[in-house]
Amino acid sequence: MSETADRVKKIVVEHLGVEAEKVTEDASFIDDLGADSLDIVELVMAFEEEFGVEIPDDAAEKITTVKDAITYIDENQG
Amino acid sequence: MFDLTGMTALVTGASGGIGSSIAKALAGQGARLAVSGSNAEKLEAFRAELGGEHVALACNLSDGAAVDALVPSAVEALGKIDILVNNAGVTRDNLAMRMKDEEWDQVIRVNLEAAFRLIRAAAKPMMKARYGRIVSITSVVGATGNPGQANYAASKAGLVGMSKALAQELASRNITVNCVAPGFIRSAMTDVLPEAQKTALLTKIPAGDLGSGEDIGAAVVYLASKEAGYVTGQTLHVNGGMAMI
Numbered sequence: 001m002s003e004t005a006d007r008v009k010k011i012v013v014e015h016l017g018v019e020a021e022k023v024t025e026d027a028s029f030i031d032d033l034g035a036d037s038l039d040i041v042e043l044v045m046a047f048e049e050e051f052g053v054e055i056p057d058d059a060a061e062k063i064t065t066v067k068d069a070i071t072y073i074d075e076n077q078g
Numbered sequence: 079m080f081d082l083t084g085m086t087a088l089v090t091g092a093s094g095g096i097g098s099s100i101a102k103a104l105a106g107q108g109a110r111l112a113v114s115g116s117n118a119e120k121l122e123a124f125r126a127e128l129g130g131e132h133v134a135l136a137c138n139l140s141d142g143a144a145v146d147a148l149v150p151s152a153v154e155a156l157g158k159i160d161i162l163v164n165n166a167g168v169t170r171d172n173l174a175m176r177m178k179d180e181e182w183d184q185v186i187r188v189n190l191e192a193a194f195r196l197i198r199a200a201a202k203p204m205m206k207a208r209y210g211r212i213v214s215i216t217s218v219v220g221a222t223g224n225p226g227q228a229n230y231a232a233s234k235a236g237l238v239g240m241s242k243a244l245a246q247e248l249a250s251r252n253i254t255v256n257c258v259a260p261g262f263i264r265s266a267m268t269d270v271l272p273e274a275q276k277t278a279l280l281t282k283i284p285a286g287d288l289g290s291g292e293d294i295g296a297a298v299v300y301l302a303s304k305e306a307g308y309v310t311g312q313t314l315h316v317n318g319g320m321a322m323i
Contacts, residue, residue, distance in 0.1 A: 040252065042205060 099291025261317025
């Protein structure tokens, strides 16, 4: 597992208060992890802060699963 | 009831008439404050008068970048932000046909846009903390209108609509967003009214008197308290009965 994936999962676990084993790469934030729209905003802001990337609204809309977040961050970081 | 010990608050326009009463009321209930105002000297004098561990953060609310930096500065100084009071406001009265673009812009920028920017910035730490109390000071004029104040009335009505939208966005995070709408309050703004106008004004106020800063401070304390947690998206009118909305 990549370093990005580890850090993303840690943030998701902290923010959504879900168990770590539930946060698989295919897990959907809303359908599987019980996030609401505000949670998504908070997660996006947390990712931006943690990784120093900017995630514009149109990109944020496409991030629906844990894997989407990891891929976006890996592709756009630094 | 309404104890604010351990709470922190940012109050804008705190060295003004109503603002200083709000700040004193919050501090009186035990909150630690960051008081903000545009005149650094006046602000520092007020902070000294408040005593205690309060901090003064001068800020020009017509400068967007300065506004965006205010909440982070307050969080740095106080360690957290539980309460935000958007009190600062300006008037640039003129009949609409004579109103200049700058008079419109200035009032909207300070009264409405700065409030939005501050709420946007404060919502972030409040969401993380799962607690927040946001109170914006609007005006009876935002509900009733007033000739010569198209800009001011628009900015104050704007605060009400904005607060209702934000109340819905933030309610699930235990953050309430409310307004207090003063009627005519004894202040530097009403002191300059001609005597005849004051007399005419009083005939429209069932309570028969102008309000005081303390009347507004008490309303803000209530909405800023833990006890008001189930009250959100509301406007509390404090006007001696002059408008019942």
